[in-house]
Amino acid sequence: MKPKGQLFVLSAPSGAGKTTILKRVMQEIAKLAFSVSHTTRQPRKGEMDGVDYHFVSVEEFTGMRDEGMFLEWAEVHGNLYGTSRMAVLEQLEKGIDIILDIDVQGASIISEDDSQDSVSIFVAPPSLQELERRLRGRGTDSEETIMLRLGNARKEMNSAKQYDYLVVNDNLDEAAATLKAVLIAERSRSHRLPSGDPIDLEAGR
Numbered sequence: 001m002k003p004k005g006q007l008f009v010l011s012a013p014s015g016a017g018k019t020t021i022l023k024r025v026m027q028e029i030a031k032l033a034f035s036v037s038h039t040t041r042q043p044r045k046g047e048m049d050g051v052d053y054h055f056v057s058v059e060e061f062t063g064m065r066d067e068g069m070f071l072e073w074a075e076v077h078g079n080l081y082g083t084s085r086m087a088v089l090e091q092l093e094k095g096i097d098i099i100l101d102i103d104v105q106g107a108s109i110i111s112e113d114d115s116q117d118s119v120s121i122f123v124a125p126p127s128l129q130e131l132e133r134r135l136r137g138r139g140t141d142s143e144e145t146i147m148l149r150l151g152n153a154r155k156e157m158n159s160a161k162q163y164d165y166l167v168v169n170d171n172l173d174e175a176a177a178t179l180k181a182v183l184i185a186e187r188s189r190s191h192r193l194p195s196g197d198p199i200d201l202e203a204g205r
């Protein structure tokens, strides 16, 4: 029996550095796919449709939502975001691990879904001051958006203890190494071996 892929859920307050860490780690770990979410948010400079997000209208989004096409969805910072059920399940069936970059509301929906065996990771900034510095330094958001995201960050930080792992993104190299270590360790857990399929000690003889 082919093992199923593992579902990973990654959350962080906006600006904590989740996208930066993930881009590094994705280059270094094989058989790990990124779930491209649907969103009604406007693309930022440099973002590509179908790569960073599927950028859709509110009408398209609500149509998909009403047809049950999202594994989870939420309103975050005034925009709608959702994870395609079919895209995720297809990868897992193929034995490919998949990582969802979703907010704390979406993560809570996935963790309460008994049909999904997921591992959750929270990326935290070293401080709120540093978070603000990073949001401003990124240069992609208006002052109003930055203030909204900082306000939400305080609430999101309170959810950190509900996650399986916490990665503090102070030093980028260390944070990326920690996330990579978590993914590799989780892949090696013995209960992930397909049941009734013992390790073949004679293999390669």
Ligand code: ADP
Pocket: 012, 013, 014, 015, 016, 017, 018, 019, 020, 021, 134, 135, 137, 138, 169, 170, 171, 172, 173
């Ligand atoms: P998120 O995806 O969590 O919203 P980003 O990955 O876009 O955050 O990072 C926000 C900003 O912070 C970017 O400009 C990024 O280059 C910067 N950044 C990320 N990690 C660090 C770090 N460890 N130290 C300093 N700056 C960082």
Ligand code: 5GP
Pocket: 010, 011, 012, 013, 014, 037, 038, 041, 072, 073, 074, 076, 077, 081, 082, 083, 101, 102, 103, 104, 105, 106, 107
């Ligand atoms: P951003 O607009 O900065 O790309 O993302 C804002 C927030 O939306 C982040 O916390 C991100 O993790 C979250 N997000 C992105 N895609 C999804 C999704 O499909 N579902 C949910 N619930 N949150 C998402």
